[in-house]
Amino acid sequence: MRPLEVRHLGRVPYARGLELQAGLVAERQAGRIPDTLLLLEHDPVFTLGRYARMEHVLLSPDALKAQGFEVFETGRGGDVTYHGPGQVVGYPILDLSPDRCDVHRYVRDLEEVMIRTCADYGIDAGRVAGMTGAWVGDEKIGAIGVRIARWVTSHGFALNVSTDLAPFGMIVPCGIRGRGVTSLERRLARPVAAEDVAARLPLHLASVLGRVIAG
Numbered sequence: 001m002r003p004l005e006v007r008h009l010g011r012v013p014y015a016r017g018l019e020l021q022a023g024l025v026a027e028r029q030a031g032r033i034p035d036t037l038l039l040l041e042h043d044p045v046f047t048l049g050r051y052a053r054m055e056h057v058l059l060s061p062d063a064l065k066a067q068g069f070e071v072f073e074t075g076r077g078g079d080v081t082y083h084g085p086g087q088v089v090g091y092p093i094l095d096l097s098p099d100r101c102d103v104h105r106y107v108r109d110l111e112e113v114m115i116r117t118c119a120d121y122g123i124d125a126g127r128v129a130g131m132t133g134a135w136v137g138d139e140k141i142g143a144i145g146v147r148i149a150r151w152v153t154s155h156g157f158a159l160n161v162s163t164d165l166a167p168f169g170m171i172v173p174c175g176i177r178g179r180g181v182t183s184l185e186r187r188l189a190r191p192v193a194a195e196d197v198a199a200r201l202p203l204h205l206a207s208v209l210g211r212v213i214a215g
């Protein structure tokens with residue numbers, strides 16, 4: 001099995017996360033590094049994917065910035081979402097070739113990783129037909145937005161652990177109306193350490209993708 005290198009980066013500004021991914025994607029495309037998973041948390045930020053609609057951002061960019069939120073247009077798929085402390089973000093930099101060149105399968109794989117991680121905490125997460133992400137009932141607990149270039153992946157998933165959910169009220173999360181957002185802490189009604197969740201996610205990613213964690 002291919003190795004998977006895991007890097008725990010702590011709190012990282014969103015712009016720095018983009019820079020890191022760009023460099024690692026180039027390295028992975030050139031075969032100079034193994035498949036790599038970055039795990040981190042971001043400073044409060046709203047990000048707009050390639051298919052984002054501005055009406056899904058309920059406040060103006062200036063109003064958001066005045067409240068301490070950065071706003072980024074980014075190259076991932078999907079609509080608008082929020083990242084912030086207490087949310088574990090995973091950026092897999094993976095070469096899907098030659099045997100996993102299927103975008104839909106990859107998205108389902110990332111959903112499975114979050115579903116299994118939720119199950120570790122006794123939470124019955126699942127999928128919603130026609131939508132991406134991990135859901136608990138009609139509330140999203142984990143979001144997905146990916147970019148794939150020459151079958152090397154970037155961007156990835158975000159699992160709400162102890163996230164302040166209020167900022168999601170400033171947007172239409174992922175462009176989906178009429179559904180809520182939740183977190184591990186909200187569902188369990190007790191504290192959950194993001195570090196503990198970040199330790200579990202790589203194990204499930206390696207299992208789902210058929211990788212072995214390096215080191």
